[in-house]
Amino acid sequence: MADPTPDSATGPDAGPDSDSHAGPDSDSHAGPPTGPDTGPPTDSSPVAAPVRELAVELPPRWSEAALLSLDPNEYDYQEFKGSLWLSKDREVVGGFLHMLSKQVSAFANGGGGRLFIGIDDSGAVDGGVPVDLKGGGTRSWLEDVVSGVVEPKLKKFNVFEVRSDGPDSAIHAGHAVYVVEIAPSEDAPHQAYDHRYYLRIAGKSRPMGHIHIEDVLRRTRHPRVRLSRVGPYGDAEYIDTDPRGPKAQLCFRAFLVNEGRNLAHHVGAEIRLPRPLVNSDVRDRMLAQDGVVLTQDPGQLTFFRYHPTPLFPTQTVYLLQFWVAMHGNNYAQIQDGAAIRWTVYADDAPPHQGELPLARFKVVRRALGWLHRQGSVPEGQKAGAGPPKRRRRKKSRRGARKPAQKTS
16 A cells, blocks of 8 residues: 655645655664754754555565575465466366365455465475466456455455566476465455355464454454654754753654544544653643643653544544654663654554654754754763763772871
């Protein structure tokens, strides 16, 4: 599923749904930038991180080389079937559709996966299946029958035909290995031809028990609300007039998305920030927003907001703004991985959690560099070093004689 296309605005006066967002850069180094200037950076680069989940990682194009590189073991997302499972003497094996039905049911009811036809149990290509078992070709026929072997019919799947790569190929001429790619289904549970429901368990397609069916029903009936985008909005606010020392304050924005097919009636989310990153100004700005509630816990502050309207399927909405304060005393904590953490609640669905380290964002690293150049970082914490170590004082023994003083 593709990420929502962000719209574009960079100034602080832009509305809550019109800021510019892109993924955080991949450079994870959080050391101070170098340069002769000592003033605050003037450019702004709002950054956000999309939060996404993928059930199965698939190559963009199947080839014989890709098949040979597969792990030869079977897993919950990977099943091998030899060519004789589908065809014998250039005819489709009797009962094939019933066997295919069980596999399709199992993958669709679980996390999705890949069914390879033409690879034996050891993970080796066995010559392949004739490409012309049916009029129009074997692949076209498989594309026609896969959706209908379960009830309700399967909506999302792909069938790939992998032919020989050359004269030394393990795939025979006029034959192919077929890869049936099945995504997790939002219409689950799917019933097989034998009126049973199947699931991938320990690398095998097995009949589902009652508790498994209940789990699948709950999965498909819940909305799937996530924090879709979160990241800095604009550049940092640089403050060098505070008598306690220079500081930089950054504004972040968060957005929610309903990725499921069900309406989310009640949605709320909490943002958890390390206590050293929240000063009184940050706290007051957060609480000035409508519906934001603060809970204080050891080491962290939690800001919760209930979204006032339901979320329709595929809808993306603005959630809230929050701030962090950066200064010399929390410099090392940010470099060492201090993170924004969150939990999203939607109806009675399981809560969804996530986190992003602050140092992933360029604007944060620029602010760290500015603090470094201002000389506000305590000695021993520069360039990512940890907090200064305490010196252990040597205790003198009671009654120990003092060294005698020399007399002239």
